[in-house]
Amino acid sequence: MTRYAGKTAIITGAGTGIGAAIAERFAEEGGNVILTGRRAAPLDAVAARTGGVAVAGDASDGAHMSGLVDLARDRFGGLDVMVCNAGGFGFGTLTETGEEDWSNAVQANLTTAYASARAALPALTERRGNVLMMASIAGLAAGPEACGYVTMKHGLLGLAKSIARDFGPQGVRCNAICPGWVRTEMADMEMAELMERKGLATVDEAYALVTRDVPLRQPADGADVAAAAAFLCSDEARMITGSILTVDGGAIIVDVPTLAF
Template sequence: MSTYLVTGGGTGIGAAIATRLAGDGADVIVSGRRREPLEEVAATHPRIVAMPADAAEGAAMRDLVAEVRERYGSLDGVVANAGGHGYDTVGDTSDETWRSSLDANLTTAFVTVRESLALLEESGGSVVFVSSLAGIRAAPETAGYTVGKHALLGLMRSVARDYGRRGVRANAVCPGWVRTPMADEEMQVLVSEGGATDVESAYATVTRDVPLGRPAHAAEIAGVVAFLLGPDAAYVHGATIVVDGGAHVVDVPTLAFS
């Protein structure tokens, strides 16, 4: 029986990953700062357990990992999914916003993985970092988020380089637009600015030039994460898997010819 920890597991992609892993028969711990959404996810499946904690706080994650060891005896995988905003240009980003964005998008993964490594070495476990298409591209006015998600790939590669010989695999996924509460909020911004009439038309607008022509469902990202954690990916290590409907292959200067 496998045991997995999913940070940011109370909503969106994290909740979908937890549901998928539990459905595949694993024990899943969902963690995050807000207890209520975690408990809502845990209530959907008997193998999901809520353990609230701030993933950016070393003491909190040490306590959580100690509880995992006591309750389950092992940890087979970590999904570093916690993230947050960071929407502004470099010139308009305050010190507070910068620190907050890096804490949410990078420090959470660093601390969670650091505190979990001993258990992962014992089990020959795996880490999946949830980055973003913003980890390999740059959207307008998202400096903190873009830098954090880019740095997350560097963190993944560092873990892969240093811990592969110790039996720990590390990989990353970079989703594009995914239907989540966080993305819904961004669609509302587009609506309020006159770029769309409602959330559905906003999603249609932002995926107009995506080859598959639609946003992903969170369950589709969860399927890729489940593969990376599982035995079929036993030799996949240090990889960045882009799950964006083909958006990253589009040659922007030729869009006028479409």
């Protein structure tokens, strides 16, 4: 498929996990990808695989993101897609979440998306492009001991809807993906904690435990989320905006009170 031939995407948090998978998928479909994240080494590795351009930096820094938009214009003629994938932090209950923890969660999840989309919108308007927010099913329901993360992912969906409403008349779309469990380095770290708590022997056992009540009984991988992203950001989805797509094996549809049956 060549849905992205002649098109350019900026992807934040692109060095590992979902961001790297999206970069690979867009490049496979003919797109130019500009990759950013805090760590240069993994970005360079993804750039080598995709033929992309890696620029290490902080996605919450508006000047950094504006520089990437300028790079897209100078090198590739414009910008078509901004993927706001950077995120993290915000774990613990409310009383366990100090002011610094809260600020870190805001910056990692909301400020990165705000700065990225704000920098990109003038260029996206020129090409009738789109923004993709990488949220989470934590933006639709509350998991335990993740007060900051849950709150920020809920906020991210509000930001996506606001952009869709305000910039739709200019031809810009904005959608959000809400993944469930996805096999990534960050999720593997959470599985390691679960293994210790439950006395499990392998990571596979941990993933099986957290997905035992998920209809498809398995976690996604980065390629699953990237496939959804490739569709939502393509011209095939030209009439889809302000939408939330879950990639969660059906987790969010489960009626928790009926699990005993």
